[in-house]
Amino acid sequence: MSEDYVLELEHIRKEYPGVVALKDVTLQLRRGEILGLIGENGAGKSTLIKCCTGAVVPTSGKIRVNGKEFDRMTPQLAAENGVAVIYQEFNNVGELSAAENLFLGRPIRKGMIIDRAAMEKRAAEAFEQLHIKINPKELVKNLSVGYQQMIEIAKAIEQNAQVLIMDEPSAPLTSNEVESMFKVVELLRKKGVSIIYISHRLEEIFRLSDRIEVIRDGEYVTTLITPKATVDELITLMVGREMTQKYPPRKNCIDKNKVVLELDHVCGNGDIDMSLKLHAGEVLGLGGLVGAGRTELAEVIFGSKPMESGRMILNGKEIHPKSPREAIDLGIALVPEDRKRHGALLTNSIKNNISMPIYERISKLSVISSKTERDTAEKYRKEIQIKCPTINQLVKNLSGGNQQKVILAKWLAADCELIIFDEPTRGIDVGAKYEIYKLINTLVESGRSVLMISSEMEELMGMSDRIIVLAENRMTGELQKEEFNSDKIMAYASGITDAVKESA
Amino acid sequence: MLNSNFLKQNAIWLVFIAEIIIFAIASDGTFVTGRNIINISRQVSYYGIASIGMTFVILIADIDLSIGSIITLVNVVCAFLMVSYGVNMWVAVFISLAMATGIGLINAVMVAAVGIPALIATFASQTVFEGVAYLISGGRPIAGFDSNFGIFGRWAAFDLIPICAILMVLCFAAGSFILNKTYFGRYFYAIGGNEEAAELSGIRVNRVKYLIYALSGFFAGLAGIVLLSRANSAQSTVGKGLEFDVITCVVLGGVSVYGGVGTMSGVVAGVLIIGSLTNGMILMDVSEYTQMVVKGLVLAVAVGIDCMSKKRQPK
Structure with a gap:
């Protein structure tokens, strides 16, 4: 047989x-x-x-x-x-x-x-x-x-x-x-x-x-x-359960009067030149093709690549982060696209990963308060449901979705208010995706702001409150929630701007 | 994963015990006499101290080849200050340690700010400072120190425990404290695991590298002082090749050359194994060249085990 x-x-x-x-x-x-x-x-x-x-x-x-x-x-x-x-x-x-x-x-x-x-x-x-x-x-x-x-x-x-x-x-x-x-x-x-x-x-x-x-x-x-x-x-x-909705619903929590981040012709890192405004409680989607300059923009905001010219204004104050450390201290976080290379410290424990950005804050005379360290990790393990036997488990032994949660926990522990997600659910399966979406909702509902880069059209439209589309390092279009339309986004992403259309 | 690490750490102590038994039998008991054990503790003290800084360096997957010449230079400079300029011994020690730390910082500038691979940068400074030591001493031994200078290498507490061994234990305790209790330790492991992700987690990687190389220089300097006191005379060849012994101890102690993995207690075991190996071979009248062959093989095997365990890990 x-x-x-x-x-x-x-x-x-x-x-x-x-x-x-x-x-x-x-x-x-x-x-x-x-x-x-x-x-x-x-x-x-x-x-x-x-x-x-x-x-x-x-x-x-x-x-x-x-x-x-x-x-x-x-x-x-x-x-x-x-x-x-x-x-x-x-x-x-x-x-x-x-x-x-x-x-x-x-x-x-x-x-x-x-x-x-x-x-x-x-x-x-x-x-x-x-x-x-x-x-x-x-x-x-x-x-x-x-x-x-x-x-x-x-x-x-x-x-x-x-x-x-x-x-x-x-x-x-x-x-x-x-x-x-x-x-x-x-x-x-x-x-x-x-x-x-x-x-x-x-x-x-x-x-x-x-x-x-x-x-x-x-x-x-x-x-x-x-x-x-x-x-x-x-x-x-x-x-193993009914999935009625792909994108969890969220309350309208945008505070239109409060601009958290404003970019005014921010240039650098290749050839980007971007201006945008992000409000408190908003998920701003960044659409476009791979190589359109979205990741590059994220790197500049996060301070890992230098800003050459332009102005970046965070909560009304002009900022100029020159390193990820400075950005983090200003409350800016980046959940990078390549989780294993840039996001998680795979050979370190969950506990150490979560406290990594705040070690200097939870230490006295450079000695770590091990209680705070442990409590912080336990708190986020429960709060965002990181599935693991103990917080001492190495991050490399976690699934992609749980690794992503550890990275997010690290930024929540660091008290970041502006969180940039670069392809938040790449390589993550359906169930864990839904959880990540719920977490993004929780973030904005608690008054934080999210800048979300996504190449998945459905995710981009499902999660964003507003979408800015980039092509060749420039913004080619902006869509409000009610204007979301995949054809339009694709057109902008291919560099066809309204101006081009009108002149054609 | 945890389990195999645990085994690995204990395996090294088993090796140590086996080694002691073998030498005890082979030397008809001479090896395990109190006198010889005191001797070993004195002999290992200087590279034990130097191995602490090297542990930090290897933890971030770098290497520091300059420590042999730092040890030489500290010998020559400290002796020169005391003998030719009549500088107070404590002041001379302080200046020497500051200089050693400074050399570490120069290494860090080359590695972190300029971006020269650690192997080349520290190899260059090894050559430079070996040359400087010769230039200062003219190749001649310098002797005739304050008799109190014996405290670092020759004196013993209660006429029994060498001060230098106590100093080594204190240094290991400090090293272990840095690795386990301070945030710097966490940073070392993070950088060794993935430098890019460490930077993106908010660690100022370059600053940490400055600290690491400075510490490596400092501990090498301290080792140099101990060695100078023991020999009671400065030779401009004294540190030559010492980095080799130190690297062997650290790697044998389970610090991965790929970075990110290793413990201070493992390094202690590594130091003891190499120390008793050297001592045992001397007791058994093994020639210096045969010793070199044996130590070289030990290094290859230690790194080999590290590489094999890395290979076996699933991607």
């Missing part, structure tokens, strides 16, 4: 000291199907994949590949049995050509000498098979992210992968690249490759998959036939 399945995982359990990452997960992958695997962050998807490739050894459970049973995999066994993973980060070497990357670690040789011509020929064939247009001689560093991913896929196929596991493959790609990736994935299915496709973007799952498996809190929930499933149903299954 195992004939039908290329890969079977039975009752996989994985315990770490103090945490059970996987309680009991079962998965069956049919030959030549695309199985969508969904679940909230921290549901155990990554751990499950790692069990398949041997990066993680399950505490108990069985793995069957083509009917052969294993208690555990090793990277070698996985490769021999045709199980390959396309991770979010690629294993390409930028300084080598596409062909060389394709045969990385097992080059075609003539005796001692690498046979470049043969590799390039084989590579050309491999790319051709997948209908990818890559010059085998091109250096990988010159290729776009999409093509680099294609090389990874081609590499897996070259190595006779029968099971391809794709972890958030669309995350780093532009929308055109996503389209080409879909085509390749569908082509692979036709060729009989079985694919496990993991994504937060449900529309992709619907578009590609034959069946969808849902896991929650390390447990198998159910498997659905894709055409019979609905988005609402999937969300409910993932979070």
